[in-house]
Amino acid sequence: MNFTLKVWRQTSSAAQGKMVEYTASNISPDMSFLEMIDLVNLDLARNGHDTIAFDHDCREGICGTCGMYINGRAHGPARGVATCQLYMRSFKESEPITIEPWRAKAFPVIKDLVVDRSGLDRIIQAGGYVTVDTGGVPDGNVIPIPKVVADEAFDAAACIGCGACVAACKNSSAMLFLSAKVSQLALLPQGKPEREARVLGMVAQMDAEGFGGCSNTLACEAECPKEISVTHIARLNREFLAASVK
Amino acid sequence: MTLQSKIPAGPVQEKWDNHRFGLKLVNPANKRKYHVIVVGTGLAGASAAASLAELGYNVTSICYHESPRRAHSIAAQGGINAPKNYKNDGDSIWRLFYDTVKGGDYRAREANVYRLAQVSGSIIDQCVAQGVPFAREYGGLLDNRSFGGAQVSRTFYARGQTGQQLLLGAYQALSKEIDGKKVKFYPRREMVDLVLVDGHARGIVARNLITGALETYVADAVILATGGYGNVFYLSTNAKQCNATAIWRAYKRGAFFGNPCFTQIHPTCIPVSSEHQSKLTLMSESLRNDGRIWVPKKAGDKRNPREIPEDERDYYLERLYPSFGNLVPRDVASRRAKEMCDKGHGVGSTGLAVYLDFSDTIKRNGKEWVKQQYGNLFDMYHEITAENAYEVPMRIYPAVHYTMGGLWVDYNLMSTIPGTYVLGEANFSDHGANRLGASALMQGLADGYFIIPYTVGDYLATTSFPPVTPDHPAFKEALAGAADLTKRLLAVNGKQTVDEFHKRLGKIMWEFCGMGRTAAGLTKALTLIPELRSEFWKDVRVPGSAEDFNAEVEKAGRVADFMELAELMVRDALQREESCGGHFREEYQTPEGEAKRNDEKFSYVSAWEFKGQGAPPELHKEPLAFEDVKPSQRSYK
Numbered sequence: 001m002n003f004t005l006k007v008w009r010q011t012s013s014a015a016q017g018k019m020v021e022y023t024a025s026n027i028s029p030d031m032s033f034l035e036m037i038d039l040v041n042l043d044l045a046r047n048g049h050d051t052i053a054f055d056h057d058c059r060e061g062i063c064g065t066c067g068m069y070i071n072g073r074a075h076g077p078a079r080g081v082a083t084c085q086l087y088m089r090s091f092k093e094s095e096p097i098t099i100e101p102w103r104a105k106a107f108p109v110i111k112d113l114v115v116d117r118s119g120l121d122r123i124i125q126a127g128g129y130v131t132v133d134t135g136g137v138p139d140g141n142v143i144p145i146p147k148v149v150a151d152e153a154f155d156a157a158a159c160i161g162c163g164a165c166v167a168a169c170k171n172s173s174a175m176l177f178l179s180a181k182v183s184q185l186a187l188l189p190q191g192k193p194e195r196e197a198r199v200l201g202m203v204a205q206m207d208a209e210g211f212g213g214c215s216n217t218l219a220c221e222a223e224c225p226k227e228i229s230v231t232h233i234a235r236l237n238r239e240f241l242a243a244s245v246k
Numbered sequence: 247m248t249l250q251s252k253i254p255a256g257p258v259q260e261k262w263d264n265h266r267f268g269l270k271l272v273n274p275a276n277k278r279k280y281h282v283i284v285v286g287t288g289l290a291g292a293s294a295a296a297s298l299a300e301l302g303y304n305v306t307s308i309c310y311h312e313s314p315r316r317a318h319s320i321a322a323q324g325g326i327n328a329p330k331n332y333k334n335d336g337d338s339i340w341r342l343f344y345d346t347v348k349g350g351d352y353r354a355r356e357a358n359v360y361r362l363a364q365v366s367g368s369i370i371d372q373c374v375a376q377g378v379p380f381a382r383e384y385g386g387l388l389d390n391r392s393f394g395g396a397q398v399s400r401t402f403y404a405r406g407q408t409g410q411q412l413l414l415g416a417y418q419a420l421s422k423e424i425d426g427k428k429v430k431f432y433p434r435r436e437m438v439d440l441v442l443v444d445g446h447a448r449g450i451v452a453r454n455l456i457t458g459a460l461e462t463y464v465a466d467a468v469i470l471a472t473g474g475y476g477n478v479f480y481l482s483t484n485a486k487q488c489n490a491t492a493i494w495r496a497y498k499r500g501a502f503f504g505n506p507c508f509t510q511i512h513p514t515c516i517p518v519s520s521e522h523q524s525k526l527t528l529m530s531e532s533l534r535n536d537g538r539i540w541v542p543k544k545a546g547d548k549r550n551p552r553e554i555p556e557d558e559r560d561y562y563l564e565r566l567y568p569s570f571g572n573l574v575p576r577d578v579a580s581r582r583a584k585e586m587c588d589k590g591h592g593v594g595s596t597g598l599a600v601y602l603d604f605s606d607t608i609k610r611n612g613k614e615w616v617k618q619q620y621g622n623l624f625d626m627y628h629e630i631t632a633e634n635a636y637e638v639p640m641r642i643y644p645a646v647h648y649t650m651g652g653l654w655v656d657y658n659l660m661s662t663i664p665g666t667y668v669l670g671e672a673n674f675s676d677h678g679a680n681r682l683g684a685s686a687l688m689q690g691l692a693d694g695y696f697i698i699p700y701t702v703g704d705y706l707a708t709t710s711f712p713p714v715t716p717d718h719p720a721f722k723e724a725l726a727g728a729a730d731l732t733k734r735l736l737a738v739n740g741k742q743t744v745d746e747f748h749k750r751l752g753k754i755m756w757e758f759c760g761m762g763r764t765a766a767g768l769t770k771a772l773t774l775i776p777e778l779r780s781e782f783w784k785d786v787r788v789p790g791s792a793e794d795f796n797a798e799v800e801k802a803g804r805v806a807d808f809m810e811l812a813e814l815m816v817r818d819a820l821q822r823e824e825s826c827g828g829h830f831r832e833e834y835q836t837p838e839g840e841a842k843r844n845d846e847k848f849s850y851v852s853a854w855e856f857k858g859q860g861a862p863p864e865l866h867k868e869p870l871a872f873e874d875v876k877p878s879q880r881s882y883k
Binding site: 144158 | 293296297300311312313314315316317318320321332368370371372373374375376377379380381382383384385386387390404407409410411414417418419421422424425432456463485487519520522523524525527528625626629630632639695696699739741742743744745746788789790794795797798817870
């Protein structure tokens with residue numbers, strides 16, 4: 001397969017960026033999308049050109065490092081997968097491919113397709129944890145948790161923090177990301193003692209980082225590689241309201 | 247120098263308690279005066295940084311990722327062991343200890359392994375308290391499953407994403423300390439050197455991966471939790487950024503390297519499909535609980551697997567090992583798969599794969615049940631191969647997964663450089679020649695939550711620290727050295743890319759220092775690797791600049807280190823004239839094709855000392871004593 005790529009190139013956060021065209025030739029349908037970019041980069045490196053910068057690591061869809069806006073979709077056309085799990089068989093021969101970084105005020109571009117997502121870490125630091133120090137905890141089986149509750153908490157905890165929800169939202173809202181952690185810890189007994197401070201702190205941090213409000217379009221759920229449900233946003237809203245009126 | 251393992255005296259059950267009592271304590275009010283750097287934020291690093299900050303130490307945490315949550319611990323799937331005996335199936339600390347020493351083929355320290363088994367129950371309790379959503383039974387209690395190398399169900403799990411959930415637990419604990427200003431965290435920093443003052447670790451040099459600037463960090467102790475070096479093979483299940491640079495540079499500063507040749511090849515990975523493949527994907531070996539491994543009895547049988555009748559299939563693990571069957575340890579399962587493929591029974595287009603078949607389980611328990619247990623793994627397999635494993639058997643093949651070797655540490659997890667501690671996969675300590683499934687998460691968290699918080703205090707309390715600033719000549723020398731290395735890499739300006747060299751190195755290692763090793767092959771590799779290394783330094787092309795976000799510069803430094811480490815691995819494999827665990831020397835096997843140890847001559851840890859660039863390293867031996875688990879020929883029949 002052969003493709004013409006239009007890729008966002010930007011040398012640094014301060015620099016002006018632009019789309020640049022590249023050709024990807026002799027691509028096998030069994031190659032992953034990132035392997036296709038590797039091949040383009042191999043060619044660039046051989047010729048002494050600066051390679052296309054992009055974040056990636058585990059290449060099995062769990063670390064949350066990779067993330068590209070491909071043909072106007074976060075993580076590209078396939079559903080329920082991160083960019084690294086996208087295979088070239090998802091594209092038609094010679095289909096033009098446009099690749100951009102996550103676009104959000106709270107995710108400034110570092111270089112090319114690499115953005116700064118540290119705002120998501122600061123949201124977790126604002127209360128997305130249970131205050132328990134190492135040692136002195138009870139036996140794991142002292143706190144029974146009904147399987148259905150544990151399973152629902154797990155569904156929320158599956159978030160990989162890639163930021164696709166932010167990139168997909170027209171308001172660049174981090175509500176799905178935030179709600180996943182709030183929901184997980186609100187469902188579990190371990191998270192109950194701090195539930196109010198947690199939701200208030202995390203929402204305040206989200207606002208401070210410059211993420212927008214929920215657009216209610218459900219674009220986040222549609223593009224989430226882990227298919228996190230927007231019902232967690234509903235739980236977040238309830239938690240927030242309950243904590244606010246107290 | 248002689249190796250001091252510092253294993254406490256007394257019965258194995260009492261060693262850790264006695265030792266802890268003997269460790270000196272730092273007064274709570276004085277803890278904040280001590281500065282500890284933790285490099286890496288995986289299970290070992292994040293848990294160590296959080297626990298030390300909780301105690302009151304002044305902690306700096308750095309990692310090369312953009313966020314602590316990206317560390318490769320996140321990709322571990324199957325689970326974490328703890329002998330809680332919740333299943334009432336006869337488990338105990340002693341049994342986990344026994345299984346782990348045996349599973350490691352009697353090449354691990356008994357005292358370390360016992361301590362690991364001892365603290366493992368506390369890890370589960372800690373993680374539950376943090377809100378880690380472990381799998382539960384309908385009654386609300388924690389669920390367990392069985393795993394390779396054990397006949398009891400002691401593995402705690404969170405679907406197929408146990409590593410992710412445990413890492414997020416440790417990451418949240420770390421986030422809590424960052425929020426409380428007890429930890430200073432620096433992302434996108436790669437440690438490029440360890441700085442020694444008067445023989446003690448006093449800081450590091452790190453490269454800022456965004457600006458390319460070299461930065462210095464001063465401390466009283468340095469903890470390396472930087473993971474394994476499986477990427478020396480290029481293709482492995484490790485994440486793409488995993489590298490050996492931090493431990494390798496520490497080795498060159500005087501930290502001995504323990505058992506470098508002990509590599510784990512994991513049996514259940516998705517086979518290689520083409521030359522362009524950038525990494526391999528593991529599927530949790532929990533699949534072996536319910537999947538049956540087989541190949542066609544007739545070599546070269548290319549029929550569709552569904553058309554091969556039952557009596558023309560060879561369920562070779564069940565045939566060879568009736569009691570453990572498909573649950574034999576990883577090294578045994580991998581070697582047997584290779585053997586089947588070498589004899590022409592391999593399947594798929596490359597012939598380098600065996601079947602892992604769920605049809606019997608689907609018949610017995612239904613598709614929904616299988617989906618509930620393994621759904622995400624079946625999805626992953628489908629994404630990569632476009633095949634539906636509910637309909638056709640999976641194809642699997644072994645791939646490099648874990649390195650049991652690593653920097654040599656004593657019982658306190660301190661390397662041969664005073665003040666440098668090494669945790670998790672980066673050290674050599676607990677798994678011997680083969681790691682059992684669900685033991686890596688256990689070891690990373692044991693080191694970080696429950697061992698280093700005690701042992702580092704003893705060092706700080708008993709050492710005097712003259713004031714040191716980044717202006718100290720040792721820091722200047724390390725900075726200059728790191729800058730010079732990058733400059734030299736950029737100056738080569740040759741024709742081949744870093745990746746091309748890395749792939750060639752990987753092929754040499756896979757062929758000569760992979761699943762089967764021979765004196766002739768290893769000797770050949772000892773010529774090929776230095777040749778490739780000198781070609782690398784003459785013909786590598788690193789585009790762009792050092793003062794920039796530049797992935798090629800990052801990779802070049804890492805591959806330069808792999809080129810040196812590869813040679814040490816081969817030397818180690820060559821000197822160990824026996825087979826044990828993942829180290830299979832074809833010359834040393836039983837008539838049935840099992841690994842044949844030579845306890846008389848090789849019951850030791852090999853610890854290699856760097857003797858200068860270009861000079862052969864010196865081998866030191868730490869003898870292993872087995873007082874509680876009597877070494878025997880491992881049998882899983």
